[in-house]
Each structure stands twice: as structure tokens, then as C-alpha cells.
Amino acid sequence: DAGVIQSPRHEVTEMGQEVTLRCKPISGHNSLFWYRQTMMRGLELLIYFNNNVPIDDSGMPEDRFSAKMPNASFSTLKIQPSEPRDSAVYFCASSLAHGPPIQYFGAGTRLSVL
């Protein structure tokens, strides 16, 4: 299995631009999680989906952030417009909705907003 695949690995953009992060979960996993990691705030849960349905988006910072999961093998996290304070490493993780809550993480996308 290729594991959770995230793209791009690095993204550098200017303030005000739209940013789209992509994630392909492990095949057969039906839960998907988006996290943001910074030195100051650690690993924060932004939103998670079960069976493509958003369950909890209370961690999404503000309306500039949106996430979609159009099918079981693909999810996007979009920031529009981006701001310098959005600079962080964004992780996607997947797991089985039932059974031990073991999450498998992608390698992350390092976002820098100038």
C-alpha cells in the first residue's frame, strides 16, 4: 500500500492567493482527517470526514478555509484568500471508521504564505 498521499509537498504563495492542498487516503479507509501543525500550537485537528461526510469542522479557523471530500479516494483543503499566519505544515490522515482509532498520516504539505 502506498499510504496516505499528499500533494504538493511544498507550497509557496503570496498573501491573497488561493491555495489547494490535496490528499489521497489509504484505500479502504473511510475516515479522513485534516490537521495543521505549527511550533506554537502543535498539531490541531481542522476537520474530519466519515464516509465522505464532514463530521466535525469546529477546528476550521475561519471561513477562508474549506474542505471537500467528493469521493472515498480524494479530499481537498482550500484556503482563499491565504494569509501569512496560515503558514504551517498541513497533514492529512486516514483510518477505518470502526475498530481501533489508528490514524495513518501523509508526509504533509509545508505551506509558506509570503
Add this chain to the structure above:
Amino acid sequence: TQLLEQSPQFLSIQEGENLTVYCNSSSVFSSLQWYRQEPGEGPVLLVTVVTGGEVKKLKRLTFQFGDARKDSSLHITAAQPGDTGLYLCAGAEQTGANNLFFGTGTRLTVIP
């Protein structure tokens, strides 16, 4: 939001020394996990503990879940440079829930 506090936040030790990392909360968890994250990668699961008082060993790593299922510890014996990384504890609030609450993290550096 369930808060999991880890201590210490940073730890730098010499190769061969022993260390303990703590994960504390005021909340009860149905299970607790420990992950290790290396630079440029995502966290990777080390162990899951489920029963209060449970102790699990993984080579030189010993994990313990508190009797009340509110806290956990990770003890490393004879640390090696390969143990360097960010250690994260994560709790599942209730049985059947698959979202986790991650701790604040402990960044360990083992100096050769």
C-alpha cells in the same frame, strides 16, 4: 476540546541515558496512543493502550496507561540517536469514536 499536556516539552540527553515523557489530562480516555514524528514526515503510531494500568513494551520503550485512564507515560531505556523525534500522545474520548485528541508534544534529541 480535551487537553492533553505533555512534559517535558523539550528534552536533550546523551546517548545511553534513560528518560520518561508524561502525558496528562483531566479527561478519561477509552484508549491512548503514542506516535513518533521525524522531521519532514507525519506521525507514526508506536503503541495503543486500552486498559487502565496497562503496561506495554516495545524493545527499549515502555508505555503505561494510568489506572484512571487519564494519563500515560513513555519510558525509554538507553536512548539512542535514532530515538530522536517528536513524541505525541493521543487520546480517544469514547469507545467507537475514531477522532483523536493530540497532546502538546515532546521534542527529544539524543546526542551521540
